Amino acid sequence: MLGVCYYPEHWDESRWETDARRMRELGITFVRIGEFAWSRLEPKRGEFQFEWLDRAMDVLAKAGLKIVLGTPTATPPKWLVDECPDIIPYDKDGNPRGFGSRRHYTFSSQTWWQESARIVEIVAKRYGKHPGLVGWQTDNEYGCHDTIRSWGPEDLKAFKQWLRLRYQTPDKLNEAWGSVFWSMELGSFDEVALPNLTVTEPNPAARLDFWRFQSDQVAAYDKMQCDIIRKHSPDRWITHNFMGFILDFDHFKVADNLDLASWDSYPIGFVEKFPFSEAERNRWAETSHPDIAPFHHDLYRGVGRGRFWVMEQQPGPVNWAPWNPVPKPGMVRLWTWEALAHGAEVVSYFRWRQAMFAQEQMHAGLNLAGLDELSPGGLEAKQVAEELAALGSLPETGKAQVALVFDYQSYWTTNIQPQAKDFRYEELCFRWYEAARRLGLDVDFVRPGGSVEGYPLVLVPCMTEIDGPAQDALDKADGVVLIGARSGSRDRNFKLPENLPPGPIAEMTGNRVYQVSTLRPGVTHSVSGQVTGEGTRWREYLQTSAEIVATFDNGDAALTRKGKVHYLACWPDEALLTATMKLAALEACLAMTEVPDHIRLRRRGDIVFVFNYGSEDWEAPQGVDFLLGERTVKPQAVAAWRAQ
Amino acid sequence: MLGVCYYPEHWDESRWETDARRMRELGITFVRIGEFAWSRLEPKRGEFQFEWLDRAMDVLAKAGLKIVLGTPTATPPKWLVDECPDIIPYDKDGNPRGFGSRRHYTFSSQTWWQESARIVEIVAKRYGKHPGLVGWQTDNEYGCHDTIRSWGPEDLKAFKQWLRLRYQTPDKLNEAWGSVFWSMELGSFDEVALPNLTVTEPNPAARLDFWRFQSDQVAAYDKMQCDIIRKHSPDRWITHNFMGFILDFDHFKVADNLDLASWDSYPIGFVEKFPFSEAERNRWAETSHPDIAPFHHDLYRGVGRGRFWVMEQQPGPVNWAPWNPVPKPGMVRLWTWEALAHGAEVVSYFRWRQAMFAQEQMHAGLNLAGLDELSPGGLEAKQVAEELAALGSLPETGKAQVALVFDYQSYWTTNIQPQAKDFRYEELCFRWYEAARRLGLDVDFVRPGGSVEGYPLVLVPCMTEIDGPAQDALDKADGVVLIGARSGSRDRNFKLPENLPPGPIAEMTGNRVYQVSTLRPGVTHSVSGQVTGEGTRWREYLQTSAEIVATFDNGDAALTRKGKVHYLACWPDEALLTATMKLAALEACLAMTEVPDHIRLRRRGDIVFVFNYGSEDWEAPQGVDFLLGERTVKPQAVAAWRAQ
Amino acid sequence: MLGVCYYPEHWDESRWETDARRMRELGITFVRIGEFAWSRLEPKRGEFQFEWLDRAMDVLAKAGLKIVLGTPTATPPKWLVDECPDIIPYDKDGNPRGFGSRRHYTFSSQTWWQESARIVEIVAKRYGKHPGLVGWQTDNEYGCHDTIRSWGPEDLKAFKQWLRLRYQTPDKLNEAWGSVFWSMELGSFDEVALPNLTVTEPNPAARLDFWRFQSDQVAAYDKMQCDIIRKHSPDRWITHNFMGFILDFDHFKVADNLDLASWDSYPIGFVEKFPFSEAERNRWAETSHPDIAPFHHDLYRGVGRGRFWVMEQQPGPVNWAPWNPVPKPGMVRLWTWEALAHGAEVVSYFRWRQAMFAQEQMHAGLNLAGLDELSPGGLEAKQVAEELAALGSLPETGKAQVALVFDYQSYWTTNIQPQAKDFRYEELCFRWYEAARRLGLDVDFVRPGGSVEGYPLVLVPCMTEIDGPAQDALDKADGVVLIGARSGSRDRNFKLPENLPPGPIAEMTGNRVYQVSTLRPGVTHSVSGQVTGEGTRWREYLQTSAEIVATFDNGDAALTRKGKVHYLACWPDEALLTATMKLAALEACLAMTEVPDHIRLRRRGDIVFVFNYGSEDWEAPQGVDFLLGERTVKPQAVAAWRAQ
Numbered sequence A, B, C: 001m002l003g004v005c006y007y008p009e010h011w012d013e014s015r016w017e018t019d020a021r022r023m024r025e026l027g028i029t030f031v032r033i034g035e036f037a038w039s040r041l042e043p044k045r046g047e048f049q050f051e052w053l054d055r056a057m058d059v060l061a062k063a064g065l066k067i068v069l070g071t072p073t074a075t076p077p078k079w080l081v082d083e084c085p086d087i088i089p090y091d092k093d094g095n096p097r098g099f100g101s102r103r104h105y106t107f108s109s110q111t112w113w114q115e116s117a118r119i120v121e122i123v124a125k126r127y128g129k130h131p132g133l134v135g136w137q138t139d140n141e142y143g144c145h146d147t148i149r150s151w152g153p154e155d156l157k158a159f160k161q162w163l164r165l166r167y168q169t170p171d172k173l174n175e176a177w178g179s180v181f182w183s184m185e186l187g188s189f190d191e192v193a194l195p196n197l198t199v200t201e202p203n204p205a206a207r208l209d210f211w212r213f214q215s216d217q218v219a220a221y222d223k224m225q226c227d228i229i230r231k232h233s234p235d236r237w238i239t240h241n242f243m244g245f246i247l248d249f250d251h252f253k254v255a256d257n258l259d260l261a262s263w264d265s266y267p268i269g270f271v272e273k274f275p276f277s278e279a280e281r282n283r284w285a286e287t288s289h290p291d292i293a294p295f296h297h298d299l300y301r302g303v304g305r306g307r308f309w310v311m312e313q314q315p316g317p318v319n320w321a322p323w324n325p326v327p328k329p330g331m332v333r334l335w336t337w338e339a340l341a342h343g344a345e346v347v348s349y350f351r352w353r354q355a356m357f358a359q360e361q362m363h364a365g366l367n368l369a370g371l372d373e374l375s376p377g378g379l380e381a382k383q384v385a386e387e388l389a390a391l392g393s394l395p396e397t398g399k400a401q402v403a404l405v406f407d408y409q410s411y412w413t414t415n416i417q418p419q420a421k422d423f424r425y426e427e428l429c430f431r432w433y434e435a436a437r438r439l440g441l442d443v444d445f446v447r448p449g450g451s452v453e454g455y456p457l458v459l460v461p462c463m464t465e466i467d468g469p470a471q472d473a474l475d476k477a478d479g480v481v482l483i484g485a486r487s488g489s490r491d492r493n494f495k496l497p498e499n500l501p502p503g504p505i506a507e508m509t510g511n512r513v514y515q516v517s518t519l520r521p522g523v524t525h526s527v528s529g530q531v532t533g534e535g536t537r538w539r540e541y542l543q544t545s546a547e548i549v550a551t552f553d554n555g556d557a558a559l560t561r562k563g564k565v566h567y568l569a570c571w572p573d574e575a576l577l578t579a580t581m582k583l584a585a586l587e588a589c590l591a592m593t594e595v596p597d598h599i600r601l602r603r604r605g606d607i608v609f610v611f612n613y614g615s616e617d618w619e620a621p622q623g624v625d626f627l628l629g630e631r632t633v634k635p636q637a638v639a640a641w642r643a644q
């Protein structure tokens, strides 16, 4: 089903009815509102203006739209910031990040929690049982604009408290952090300093704890909102709209509070943000890379324990990337169908109509700026709505062939101590995902410790700390397991394992890493054997009791196999990664359909979808009945048929 | 005529007479002094030392030199800064920019205005009627070193006041800025914050107002100085020495205070500052690009309402660019003649003699450091003086064939909201100017709303806000008009026009822009038809009732014509720009002389000048009598003849 | 002999004896300890815990190890920083650099001097006469992490005092700095400001004085420690472990306090720090460039007046460079032999065993992390120990054929006022050194004013200020002298010399520099004559009475000769530098052995060593008896024989 984001407060009230009617005509079912409206709801402390929102919700509900209401905490109004300056976040250099845009609060501020609880309760009480209301969104895009970590006095206060609870005594903290190094020992928790503004790099264990602390705060803050909402708004679900490639907090833990996950899908904007090569950026500038949106669909399906929405779908050019191209004709439709193919319950466009003013006035909507006239993206959304109506309801999303273990903490760990400047956890996972998808495989994302039973192939690109549950889950894997370098390389306290990496999985893999080399972009180490290619960036020196599948030039093991468990001792280049993935999939007896770089397949239940991101046709298999499209899949086209 | 910048306070008094005599011998008429001498004039508050300047002016005047005196406000002395710390500017990160170089004041400080008025009045009173004095320079290079905008407490105070006057009520401000977006509404003017240090980008309308405010302050500050000078120094003119490619304030508005404009011409330094390609930078490293100085001559002739000087002419290598090459032999002469050809009344070299100490000791002068011995640049200046004497007075500068509408606000608008990272207004105007000049055409710069009547060809590379006067002026154009993309795209309050861009000129152009794509450097959109080439960076999707002169690949209009008004819906590459310029010039029935990239022509009255920036000869037309040079124009040579 | 750095406080006391025994078994003689142990020695003010160190020293001494004890001042503990916040340094932007890593103090703080004196005295008293103790290391790596210059209130206070002593009156300071320029004159020393946070560049003379002041402070601070140590610890030597390519203070002056110099040799880390080309970085990624370590060996032999150690030798991959490759097999042995060949008395590895925790846990040791098991580097160290034992004691290091005058102040001067963005003093010296070494020559480093008598060839790549002693030393040179551009270009007060550069050596060279051109990377000026190549970056225009050996394209002198004194008027490219070096060496009648870029020769007494950094064999001369290795010198191999 389709949805849309709407800002009644941006338009004259006289236009609301037309807007609601035209939404329904287009085929829209859900409308999200309210998430930035605090200054309209409470222009001064305690002086509330609900009438406009009452009327807006009534108009929308009357038109038959189902309302998702956002809590307005992403944009505290100026009077509140002036009154309570302790809610303001600080950047890593110690400078305050002030009012004038959004997300100008720190999760560490007690004042902010009280104010958030106050406004959420007021809004939840007033609208929680509104007949048009079906669900809630907490806040908006946690972490967007680097807003998870703040480095101010409130943060230090809260961090000290978090450490006190975790470690009980300074001695235990000193032991955990290895504070004896460089005389960093602390005599009391009062002596704790934030791990920034140091002369050279601060203690990595201290940094990891600071990152964990801030991540924990997000989950707790979100839970606080959810608890209030649930109290006052029975029978409505709650979600949060996550933002892609924001890894500063653990999305799995926040989603534990939620009924379903949602995410904001801006595939083209990400082309400039993700570390693609310039050639890739040029190639995918006007369509996005064919794994950018799917990677997140699959991630958030995992985060949402099977349930997710696209809460904001790019409907045309946006405003916030360095360059903002118009998507190629067909892409808005393609992205929508693709989200549905990956299991999205709803695809909701951002936004109904392009704004006339302020920061996002260059962001397309389903309608042209200020007008009751569909934009090119709006016309494509209309087409999807018609196709969806013709197709009827979609089947349930089943289990994929491949599980990929995705671990926020491994991002933190490798980011805190990269050892190779270009060791980027998110890039590694993306490339492994891409390699699987190029073989026509579907992928589920699993959190560390989540069950991987029943998956023919399990991918662990990198899991730095493998705790008890994570180890148990790997032990219970009944498929082929492919584990990447740097896994098991740190314990809970950022220490090296006493038996050297891969620590807890030494036995499982048969390996011991006695040395690590990190390689600048111009230097690679060749691998040959059952797979060939180049090791780059990170290369481990193994002692192994496992079978050696491929070796480095000097004869050392590069890829090992012990039973069903494979271990790849480097960051692979494309050739090595593809060969390794294929070898693992073959061992897992998976049927593969190799596709060119611009084609992707995806199954939802018994329906097979194909998406063409490129500029050349692709021929779908013969002898099937097409539910969507036709055998020759044109550029930017979609096709679908029932698997036989 | 020629001038020179001189610092008697840098040299022992015993040398002044020799210096003055040698200036006259070289052929210099004007000498500028005093603009950095505050600490010598007033070493402690109220303790003045005028005697040295009295003597210096007498020596210079006695030698027959005409004196231009600078007000010393660009360098407030340390005792003043210590006494009045509120004059110190703040950078965008909120840090003070302290004493130790120059321009360490904010235009927002009331204390600074009082102190400026005090010292200007004292100097104007003492020297305003000195017989040697012919004119004044206010301050020095407003805006140099990014000193227009300051972000401190004084600035916030003054900004609030400016907004109060402009908007009267917070509601009007909220409506103008679209503050409802992201709950940015303000309850009172006291709640206004500076548009910096926000979590993500601040409101663009707020930023534009802050930029306007700071620009207005410069004009008002300059007027304050001019009013005082005029009171005490009758019959002397006033100028300011503008710095090239500084666009943070509206030079037209400052020049409304002045009798004539002047600018500081450092052609080679700009090679590193302007966004040239590396290939262009290498090619022009030792000569400068052949449009850098002319662009500014023509701009400041416009700013000065027909009258301008070069107040500081580079006479050799300078000290402030990343690399500072010696200009190729002949370039100092070439630049001087070129300035005169573009209508400069005086070319004044910076500086008489290279300093022995301090920040600019690597900056060449007309004399070697510390010596009474001409530098290579000094010898070239001498040659110009002799040639000028031989030639007699130059004719009046006439009207050019081409008018280019240059708009500081469009720079601000596109800089605040680039949408394409490389959308640089100054680069766009420069490339349009270059294209016209490569066809041998002369160009006048016109401010928005300035009359373009009588120009066969009018260029509007980009005018984001087209207000009433600007629209009127375009309506009255009687030549061919070529308007570039993004024109008419914003109203006074940074809002999109209700009829979509190009807003007020929708009727005139026949166009409506319903979508905009911005393209990264590796991506272009091909254009073909009566002109061909590539659209880059910014591409508009038009609905048009005009004639379609060229289209994009998908058939959409790229260049339209409605009567004499052409509209180019993209940022053109060189091929497309050249073809479009040629087509427009042909329609305007202009006689063109296409020149290679290193040759430029320029007419002053009936004299045609040619300048060779390259390393190959160029053949001037046959059958003319050469006033300067000869038919074969050698590298770095100048030739001139009377048009027939 | 060999040594190792050891941190007993990082390991359980039960392991100390095994560690000590295994050190001896490996062949280690010296062990450095204690330099980061303040928080373990004094966990709270006045509460000392010496027992653990007592026991550790006893265990080490009993095993036969000779102990070097570091003063623990590089890491003031948190309680001290909290108690005395005025010891904290400030960065150039004026922000404090806090606790959490190391070197978080400013040399300007009086409190810090008192606290340093206190802890040094306590430690020196307790351990100064310990029978196992043979020497001291003051502090650790002065200047590492940009910690020489601090920009806080304590620094301003101390700078004012330093200026008062130097200049006596503000007038003299104003005269020396040329403060009349831009009204920078000061009425009293109280008006002095730090030369940072200015609107544009601050006065270069002020900056140079600030740099001198900070350099002087380091030497004085080090002397304070040495004086205390000498009082309480008779018959022990003192050293400091300098860090390579840190040029912010004058190492010669600090070493005047010391008995011998030492330095910390991390050859591979420097590949990313030194301004090599990308091609060079790739080529030398896993071995280092063959002049990086030797350059420093020779420098610190000079700094140590003939005596130096390598205090920390890289034994495998490190943790702090952008990429940290494993050295190629053999390199740890090669570096060790190379250090000895260059005259090192001891090569001491960093560290005994890889740490399990904290910032340096990815830094290899001689043993694997946490284990009693030699790492690959440990095995190579063992091999060296055995070879050393077989070889017996090495001969004395003699005088080299070439003297290179190395001047910290010239780095400061050219860094403060580069004029060409890529004018890097250290790169210039390195390239001159490399050119000499490629001819098979040995090099001694000499400080400005140091005697160069007896050297067949004297190199002065650049000496900006040539004071009396420096001029005398050059006058007394009896070999060929090759002087580079920019020498003699500034006087003591950063002023241009009155006779223009090269000032004091105008007579000696026969030259006058009347103009300087600096050239961006894409622009060069060709040189031909007795030498050919390209002038880059910095090119001088000479008037000369000397013989012209080579000229620029325009006929100007590029290389001149007056008697034995040569002057090279540009920054030479590799071809020009090699040709010039060869010409000078030929005139000096030096026997040269040209070697490929990956081979280096070095004599210690009568032993000739050869080192192969490349991937191709090299053939040593026939007919010699090899003390080490064999005639075919394999990649990463070492050979040595007695010169005949």
Ligand SMILES: [Zn+2]
Pocket: A141, A264, A312, A350
């Ligand atoms: Zn959003």
Ligand SMILES: [Zn+2]
Pocket: B141, B264, B312
């Ligand atoms: Zn100037």
Ligand SMILES: [Zn+2]
Pocket: C141, C264, C312
């Ligand atoms: Zn070290």
